[in-house]
Amino acid sequence: MIIFCSNNSEEYVLVENRKKQTEFSKLIEPHLTSLYNTALRMTRNQHDAEDLLQDSLYKAYRSLDQFKKDTNFRAWIFRILVNTFITAYRKAVKQPQKISYDDLEEFFFFKRLDETASLQEMPKEEFLENLFDDDVKEALENLPYQFRLVVLLCDVEGFSYNEIAEIIDAPLGTVMSRLYRGRKLLQRYLWDYAKKRGYITDDFKQKK
Amino acid sequence: MTSNKKNESTQHKNHFDCTDVEKYVQQYMDNVLDEEKKRLFEEHIEYCLPCDKKVEFERQFREIIRLKTKRLVPAEQINQKLKNLLKNIY
Numbered sequence: 001m002i003i004f005c006s007n008n009s010e011e012y013v014l015v016e017n018r019k020k021q022t023e024f025s026k027l028i029e030p031h032l033t034s035l036y037n038t039a040l041r042m043t044r045n046q047h048d049a050e051d052l053l054q055d056s057l058y059k060a061y062r063s064l065d066q067f068k069k070d071t072n073f074r075a076w077i078f079r080i081l082v083n084t085f086i087t088a089y090r091k092a093v094k095q096p097q098k099i100s101y102d103d104l105e106e107f108f109f110f111k112r113l114d115e116t117a118s119l120q121e122m123p124k125e126e127f128l129e130n131l132f133d134d135d136v137k138e139a140l141e142n143l144p145y146q147f148r149l150v151v152l153l154c155d156v157e158g159f160s161y162n163e164i165a166e167i168i169d170a171p172l173g174t175v176m177s178r179l180y181r182g183r184k185l186l187q188r189y190l191w192d193y194a195k196k197r198g199y200i201t202d203d204f205k206q207k208k
Numbered sequence: 209m210t211s212n213k214k215n216e217s218t219q220h221k222n223h224f225d226c227t228d229v230e231k232y233v234q235q236y237m238d239n240v241l242d243e244e245k246k247r248l249f250e251e252h253i254e255y256c257l258p259c260d261k262k263v264e265f266e267r268q269f270r271e272i273i274r275l276k277t278k279r280l281v282p283a284e285q286i287n288q289k290l291k292n293l294l295k296n297i298y
Contacts, residue, residue: 021298032290033283040281050293058297106230110265124265128272136276154238155270156277161240180234186273 024061027073035081038152042085044141052088056081072163079167082149093145101181108187116200131194139189147182154179224252229259233266 035056040049060067060080067076086093105111113124140148153159153167164175194200221228224245229252235241236249253260 017298025294028294029291032294033281033286036286036290037278037281041277050289053290054293054296057294061297106233107262107266109269110262125268128265128268131272131276133276133280136273137280140273140277152277156274161238183234183270187269 020061020064024064028057028060028077031074031077034157035077038078038157039081039085041137041140041148041152041156042145043089052081052085055088056084059084072166075159075163075166078153078157078159079169082167089145099144099185104181104184104188106184108184109191112191127194127199130199131190135190135193135197139186139193142189143182143185147178147185150175150179151182151186155183221248224248226252226256226259229253229256229263233263236263237266237270 032053036049036053039052039056040046043049043052056077060077063080067073110124113127140151143151149168150164153164154161159167161172161175161179164179165172168175191200224232229249232241232245232249236246241249253263
């Protein structure tokens with residue numbers, strides 16, 4: 001039997017804690033900005049985003065033993081962030097959202113630009129470049145959270161379908177349908193913003 | 209035509225038309241189409257200029273969303289703040 005005298009034991013714990021902190025910092029630091037960015041788009045404000053991130057970091061650190069070495073740390077930590085978000089915002093996220101999917105079509109933005117006579121002379125790409133960062137932010141933040149989450153994870157953070165399925169704990173089919181709908185919704189919202197801000201005057205060509 | 213028949217005809221297609229491009233564009237861009245569909249998709253946009261333009265626009269659309277979203281949080285400005293957040297949990 002080994003008996004540590006109290007001083008040594010305290011020192012041992014301290015050293016072990018240091019080691020764990022260093023290990024965790026090394027793992028987490030490359031992902032901090034991405035995590036914060038996602039937290040910010042999900043909570044929609046800085047203060048809540050910082051809280052969410054801090055809670056997630058705390059949980060991750062406490063459960064670091066459960067993370068299997070050499071597996072996907074990025075997916076693991078994002079999964080914790082998503083779970084923490086859903087737990088904290090359970091009430092808000094459970095509210096049914098009324099969205100009409102009827103006019104969700106592919107190439108929505110392109111087609112609307114194409115129909116708009118006042119934009120005929122302008123290259124469509126230029127129109128995109130001219131959108132403000134804040135328009136994109138608002139359109140994104142208005143997406144219902146289920147859609148916003150998968151669009152952020154796939155199109156901003158670059159996760160694969162399989163990784164997203166793991167992160168949000170949903171079947172692949174659900175990931176795909178939310179992603180495809182989310183992107184189409186985003187185009188519709190962005191179009192609405194562009195109109196609201198007067199980038200587009202309601203000058204449409206007659207549809208054939 | 210029953211929907212069953214329609215499905216079958218899609219499965220055994222040996223060429224893609226513009227509706228197929230709409231149907232598969234997201235999967236094409238996410239690079240998850242199987243080899244055969246990917247080939248048919250590319251074959252179509254190679255000769256169909258309107259579809260090619262749409263797909264190209266879609267690509268730029270996504271890129272702009274990505275860039276603008278990332279730009280909303282300048283990394284340099286918040287790095288220190290985030291490191292402090294991390295320190296708080298220990």
